[in-house]
Amino acid sequence: MDDCADISDEALLTQIAAGNRVAFSSLFGRYASKVKGYLIKLGARGAAAEDLAQDVMVSIWRRAASFDPAKAKASTWIYVVARNAWIDKLRRERVELAYRDTLIIDEASDEELPDDAVSRVQTEAQMAEALELLSEEQKQVVRLSFFEDRPHSEIAEHLSLPLGTVKSRLRLALIKLRAHWEQMK
Amino acid sequence: MSGQHHPSADILAAYASGVLEPGFGLVVAAHVDGCAQCRRQVASYEAISGDALCEIDDAAMGDDALSRVMSRLDGAAPEKLAMDRRPFAERLTLKPRKWVAPGVWVAAVETPHARTNRVYVLSVAPGMPTARHEHSGAEFCTVLKGAYRDELGLFRAGDFAATDHDVNHQPVVQGDEACVCLFATEGRLQPQGLLGRLAFAYADV
Numbered sequence: 001m002d003d004c005a006d007i008s009d010e011a012l013l014t015q016i017a018a019g020n021r022v023a024f025s026s027l028f029g030r031y032a033s034k035v036k037g038y039l040i041k042l043g044a045r046g047a048a049a050e051d052l053a054q055d056v057m058v059s060i061w062r063r064a065a066s067f068d069p070a071k072a073k074a075s076t077w078i079y080v081v082a083r084n085a086w087i088d089k090l091r092r093e094r095v096e097l098a099y100r101d102t103l104i105i106d107e108a109s110d111e112e113l114p115d116d117a118v119s120r121v122q123t124e125a126q127m128a129e130a131l132e133l134l135s136e137e138q139k140q141v142v143r144l145s146f147f148e149d150r151p152h153s154e155i156a157e158h159l160s161l162p163l164g165t166v167k168s169r170l171r172l173a174l175i176k177l178r179a180h181w182e183q184m185k
Numbered sequence: 186m187s188g189q190h191h192p193s194a195d196i197l198a199a200y201a202s203g204v205l206e207p208g209f210g211l212v213v214a215a216h217v218d219g220c221a222q223c224r225r226q227v228a229s230y231e232a233i234s235g236d237a238l239c240e241i242d243d244a245a246m247g248d249d250a251l252s253r254v255m256s257r258l259d260g261a262a263p264e265k266l267a268m269d270r271r272p273f274a275e276r277l278t279l280k281p282r283k284w285v286a287p288g289v290w291v292a293a294v295e296t297p298h299a300r301t302n303r304v305y306v307l308s309v310a311p312g313m314p315t316a317r318h319e320h321s322g323a324e325f326c327t328v329l330k331g332a333y334r335d336e337l338g339l340f341r342a343g344d345f346a347a348t349d350h351d352v353n354h355q356p357v358v359q360g361d362e363a364c365v366c367l368f369a370t371e372g373r374l375q376p377q378g379l380l381g382r383l384a385f386a387y388a389d390v
Contacts, residue, residue, distance in 0.1 A: 021255065028251055033243035040244050042203075050247050057254045072228070076235030083203040083234070091207050091297040 009074030010067075017064040024061055032057055035082045042086050052089060056082045130177050138173035141166055190344040191223055192216060196325075201230035208304035208369035211296055215327035215367050216345040218273045274329040277367070279306055288312070294367070308365045309333070311358045322371030324348045331364035333357060 004012060004026040012030075015023035036053035044052055059081050067077050131139060144155045152170075156163045192200070192213055199205050200213045217223045247253075269276055278295040285291060288310030296304050306329070325347050332341040335356040340346055358364040 021258065024258070025251060025255065028254065031238075032246045032250060032254075034238050034241050036244040036246055037241040038238055041241070049244065050250065053244075053246060054250055054254050054257075058257050061258050073232060073235055075239050076228075076232045079235040079238045080231055082238070087203045087207065087210070093297075 009078075010069040013060075013064050013067045013074050013077070014069065016061060017067065027060070028057055031060075031078055035078070038079075038082055039086060044086070044089075052085060056085045059085060133176055134173050138169055138176070141169045142173050145170055190338070190340055190346060191220065192325075192345050192347065194226070196347060197223060197226050198230050201227045202234065206302060206369070206371075208294075208296060208302050209323070209325050209371075211294070211304060212325040212327050212367050212369045213345070215273050215329065216343060219343045274365070274367075277306065282308075288363070303370045304368070305370075306365060306367050308363050309356075309358050310363045311361050322349070324368060324370045326369075327367050329365045329367055331362045332359040333364045333366070334359050 004023060007015075007023075007026070009027065009030065012023045012027045016027060032053055035056050036049050039049045039052050039056075060078060063081060067074070072080075131142070134142065140159070141155060144150050144158065145152070150158070152163060152166050155161075156166045159166070161169075196205075196213060197217075200210055200217070203210075205213060217227055279292040280295060282290040282292045289308065291305050291307045294304040294306060311331075326340075326345070328340050328342050328344045330342055332339060333356040334340070337346065339359065340356075356364075
């Protein structure tokens with residue numbers, strides 16, 4: 001049921017930009033199931049595909065005023081809105097994952113070094129010297145984490161230690177090293 | 186800032202299709218933002234995708250979909266959204282800078298990305314050697330400011346570089362201003378030596 005059957009997609013978008021709901025429902029009839037098909041192709045499933053397709057249609061309404069028929073066809077513009085909605089969805093899902101388990105020093109206690117904090121290049125020899133300040137236990141976790149690049153969970157298993165102990169041991173080791181570097185500046 | 190080094194057609198097509206990892210897409214966007222040639226190329230890929238959208242198999246919407254969507258539309262006519270016209274580099278949200286050596290800072294970019302990837306800005310002052318490093322995975326880089334030279338050539342503001350795991354390189358900053366680059370790196374960087382590793386651990390990149 002398209003009340004605007006003889007109107008082009010581009011003209012519909014222009015009318016939508018002016019707040020025309022009849023034009024919007026026609027465009028919905030033409031594109032909503034295509035958008036949903038596209039999202040399913042990208043990997044959206046079941047109710048999530050339906051919800052996201054509805055979100056895309058709402059975005060089309062909200063953004064219609066930025067459509068410029070001189071720059072792009074309606075199908076291109078609608079594709080870009082749908083694609084960006086998919087990318088945004090992936091980003092939202094990634095937020096939780098973005099926090100690394102290798103983050104060692106808490107954000108709150110992690111003071112920024114001032115611009116001129118380090119006035120000379122730290123050499124490997126100085127590093128070795130600094131490492132001597134650490135206890136054997138601290139050296140061991142530093143070595144496993146930074147030489148062997150092992151995840152904290154694996155280090156914990158390897159040393160039969162609770163994960164929290166590995167993290168706090170690393171944190172203390174790095175704080176000690178940093179304090180040593182601060183003295184050298 | 187339209188440079189000499191551009192993303193490959195494959196990378197631009199992946200970018201236009203929205204299948205690049207978000208952090209990697211951001212680095213491509215940093216280049217495309219200032220490169221008319223690549224913007225045209227992306228636009229043509231998007232047009233092809235738009236045509237494909239019209240050909241795609243329909244997936245029927247729920248019975249009440251239209252009424253649900255209509256009930257969510259704002260009362261008034263939609264307003265034109267303001268474009269953010271600041272330079273790309275200023276639109277990035279950075280975590281605090283971490284100085285990892287004299288004249289060298291890194292700052293993680295606030296952007297959701299896969300746990301195994303790093304997205305960050307690195308600034309290196311002229312005359313500072315950067316840590317020779319290897320990559321354990323793909324790396325994209327767009328120069329935001331200044332210039333550097335490595336085995337692959339001279340890279341200036343706007344230039345894009347993609348490297349993968351078999352590259353072991355040592356970029357050198359050119360000119361008299363700091364070279365600031367946006368990076369997305371898959372997997373951990375492998376700086377050679379403990380210093381590099383600890384520096385990057387500090388910087389959380």
